[in-house]
Amino acid sequence: MQKVDISVVIPVFNEQGNIENLCRRLLKTLDSTAKSYEVIFVDDGSRDETPALLQKLFRDRSDVLRIITFNGNYGQYVAILAGFEHVHGEVVVTLDADLQNPPEEIPRLLEKMDEGYDLVGGYRAKRKDNFFRTYASKVVNQIRYKATGIKMVDHGCMLRVYRRHIIDEVVKTRETSTFITALAQKFAGHPVDIAVSHDERIAGDSKYNLYKLIRITFDLLTGFSLLPLQIFTMFGMLISSLSSIYFFVELFKKVVTHHHGYGLHFAFVFLLLSVIILGIGLLGEYLGRAYFAVCGHPSFVIRDILEKK
Ligand code: UDP
Numbered sequence: 575m576q577k578v579d580i581s582v583v584i585p586v587f588n589e590q591g592n593i594e595n596l597c598r599r600l601l602k603t604l605d606s607t608a609k610s611y612e613v614i615f616v617d618d619g620s621r622d623e624t625p626a627l628l629q630k631l632f633r634d635r636s637d638v639l640r641i642i643t644f645n646g647n648y649g650q651y652v653a654i655l656a657g658f659e660h661v662h663g664e665v666v667v668t669l670d671a672d673l674q675n676p677p678e679e680i681p682r683l684l685e686k687m688d689e690g691y692d693l694v695g696g697y698r699a700k701r702k703d704n705f706f707r708t709y710a711s712k713v714v715n716q717i718r719y720k721a722t723g724i725k726m727v728d729h730g731c732m733l734r735v736y737r738r739h740i741i742d743e744v745v746k747t748r749e750t751s752t753f754i755t756a757l758a759q760k761f762a763g764h765p766v767d768i769a770v771s772h773d774e775r776i777a778g779d780s781k782y783n784l785y786k787l788i789r790i791t792f793d794l795l796t797g798f799s800l801l802p803l804q805i806f807t808m809f810g811m812l813i814s815s816l817s818s819i820y821f822f823v824e825l826f827k828k829v830v831t832h833h834h835g836y837g838l839h840f841a842f843v844f845l846l847l848s849v850i851i852l853g854i855g856l857l858g859e860y861l862g863r864a865y866f867a868v869c870g871h872p873s874f875v876i877r878d879i880l881e882k883k
């Protein structure tokens with residue numbers, strides 16, 4: 575397959591109600607740019623009608639569509655990485671399949687890139703998610719900035735445009751945890767953020783629940799910085815200083831005033847125990863990452879690729 579100007583990478587998981595609409599609006603927008611393009615859909619193990627719909631779309635437009643199908647569900651960011659490994663474009667665009675990122679915004683991002691930027695990130699100015707999601711995301715973006723120093727407005731917004739060299743670097747790292755967006759930001763030389771519109775999900779439900787969101791935040795922090803570990807160490811030092819003081823106070827009481835009673839002792843032991851458990855958990859986060867890196871397990875398995883030969 576020859577080189578194209580633009581590659582669009584879209585992770586898809588159970589999006590039967592959106593995929594045709596998305597494809598139609600996206601191709602129309604891309605046609606209007608007068609640039610050559612390809613659209614790579616990565617089917618992340620969908621269990622609804624999505625795979626059949628993708629095949630149908632491919633039959634109609636095999637000139638521009640490419641479909642990568644996973645054998646199971648590996649997650650949005652893994653799907654994006656698999657797409658990145660197969661791009662032919664000089665410029666790479668990512669967006670969600672649920673039409674929350676309107677494809678019509680893409681030309682605006684491309685124009686911005688022509689001003690000399692190598693990464694144009696979208697941020698959701700008026701976000702159409704529930705209050706909890708919107709607020710939590712603001713907090714997480716702040717934490718990410720404080721912990722990693724990576725400057726970007728909204729790492730959760732998938733509507734982004736990259737120059738190819740950034741994508742090549744991302745692929746080289748084999749990083750598939752979360753926040754490919756933060757990683758790419760790190761590799762960019764001249765990034766910029768612009769406001770993009772954000773729509774409500776038209777069909778289907780968000781694939782994220784509270785548990786997944788917490789996992790993502792943890793991945794982000796442990797993947798990019800040692801801050802959680804450092805905070806833990808500082809906390810440990812604080813606790814041990816306090817407990818030494820406490821110990822000497824108790825000792826003083828016992829020796830001088832012959833005071834009795836164990837309640838506080840127990841509370842203290844429980845407190846220490848909780849610190850230890852927290853510490854073990856944190857160590858596990860880092861160990862788990864190292865373990866997977868050492869094993870060299872493949873991060874995903876592709877079952878099938880539909881593309882014009
Ligand atoms: N997605 C995916 N695999 C998953 C979960 C989601 O490929 O395991 C895709 C999904 O189809 C959509 C994008 O990732 O294109 C964002 O998912 P979603 O809209 O559920 O996330 P939200 O907008 O709620 O953050």
Ligand code: MG
Nearest residue numbers: 670672674775
């Ligand atoms: Mg969405």
